[in-house]
Amino acid sequence: MRGVRVALAALTTWSPVLCYHRIGGPLELGVTRVGRSVFARQMTALARAGWQTVNLTEFAARTPHAARRTFLLTFDDGYASLADSAYPVLADLGFSAMTFLITDYVGKTNAWDVRYTWNRLQHLSWPEIERWRGRGFEFASHGATHRRLTWLDDAAIAIELGSSRDVLAARLGADAGRAVAYPFGAVDARVVRQARSAGYELGFGGVKGGRTDALLHLSRVPVYFWDFGDVPFGLREDALGTLGRVVAHAANRCAVGTSVMQGLGARAAGLGKVTPSPEPRIPNP
Numbered sequence: 129m130r131g132v133r134v135a136l137a138a139l140t141t142w143s144p145v146l147c148y149h150r151i152g153g154p155l156e157l158g159v160t161r162v163g164r165s166v167f168a169r170q171m172t173a174l175a176r177a178g179w180q181t182v183n184l185t186e187f188a189a190r191t192p193h194a195a196r197r198t199f200l201l202t203f204d205d206g207y208a209s210l211a212d213s214a215y216p217v218l219a220d221l222g223f224s225a226m227t228f229l230i231t232d233y234v235g236k237t238n239a240w241d242v243r244y245t246w247n248r249l250q251h252l253s254w255p256e257i258e259r260w261r262g263r264g265f266e267f268a269s270h271g272a273t274h275r276r277l278t279w280l281d282d283a284a285i286a287i288e289l290g291s292s293r294d295v296l297a298a299r300l301g302a303d304a305g306r307a308v309a310y311p312f313g314a315v316d317a318r319v320v321r322q323a324r325s326a327g328y329e330l331g332f333g334g335v336k337g338g339r340t341d342a343l344l345h346l347s348r349v350p351v352y353f354w355d356f357g358d359v360p361f362g363l364r365e366d367a368l369g370t371l372g373r374v375v376a377h378a379a380n381r382c383a384v385g386t387s388v389m390q391g392l393g394a395r396a397a398g399l400g401k402v403t404p405s406p407e408p409r410i411p412n413p
C-alpha cells in the first residue's frame with residue numbers, strides 16, 4: 129500500500145523549477161544578477177550530481193524518472209547576455225532552458241526597467257532567439273511590456289497576454305504560445321482566467337503556487353545573487369533549501385522595485401487602471 133502511495137506521488141509530482149534572471153554582464157544595484165562563473169559552477173555541479181533539465185512537454189507530462197533528478201530551468205526577461213554567459217554553458221552540459229521574453233523589447237534595450245545599471249541592457253534579438261531555438265532551447269511569454277498584471281484592468285491584461293502570445297506564435301510557432309511567466313510573479317484568480325482565455329496552458333508565478341488552478345499558477349524558486357552555493361536553494365531538500373525558499377519568497381514580496389515605478393509611470397501616462405497593491409517588489413523579477 130505504501131509502495132502504491134509513493135508511486136502515485138511520483139506520478140503527480142512536478143519537477144522543481146528554477147528561475148534565473150540575468151547571467152553575467154555589468155554589476156547592478158538589484159539582486160537578480162548571477163555571475164557567469166557562479167552560474168557555470170552551479171550547472172556543472174548539478175550535472176555531476178545527476179540532475180538533468182526537462183523541456184516544457186516533459187515538465188507538463190510530469191513523467192517520473194526513477195534514475196535521475198530533473199528540473200525545469202527558466203530565465204526571465206530575455207537579456208542578451210544569456211547568449212554569451214548562459215546558453216553555451218548549458219549546451220556543453222547537455223542542458224536546455226526555457227526563456228520568458230518581454231516581446232515588445234526583443235532586440236531592444238531595457239527601457240521597461242528601472243535603471244539599476246549604468247548603461248541600459250540589451251535584450252536578445254529574434255535571430256539569436258531563433259538560433260538557440262534551433263539548438264533545443266525554448267521560449268515563451270513574459271508579457272508584452274513587463275507590466276504587473278494584477279494592477280491592470282481586464283482589457284489591459286488581455287492585451288499584455290494576448291499580443292505577446294500572438295507575436296511568439298507568429299515568429300516561433302505555436303509551441304512558443306504555450307507558457308507564460310507572470311512579470312514580478314504577480315498573479316491572482318483574475319490573471320489566471322485571462323491567461324486561460326488568451327490560450328496559455330501553463331503559467332508560472334513566484335515561490336508559492338496556486339491552490340485552485342495549478343497549471344496556470346505554478347511555483348518557481350528564483351535564484352538571487354546570494355544563492356551562490358553549488359546547488360541552488362530551489363533544488364535542495366534539506367533545511368538550508370527550505371530556508372532559502374522562504375528568503376526568496378520574502379525578497380520577492382518585500383523589496384522596493386520596478387513595479388512600483390512602473391505603476392507611477394503608467395498612471396502618469398493614463399495606461400489602464402493601475403491599483404498598486406500594498407506589497408512592493410524587488411528589482412526586475
Ligand SMILES: [Zn+2]
Pocket residue numbers: 204205270274311312412413
Ligand atoms: Zn521579469
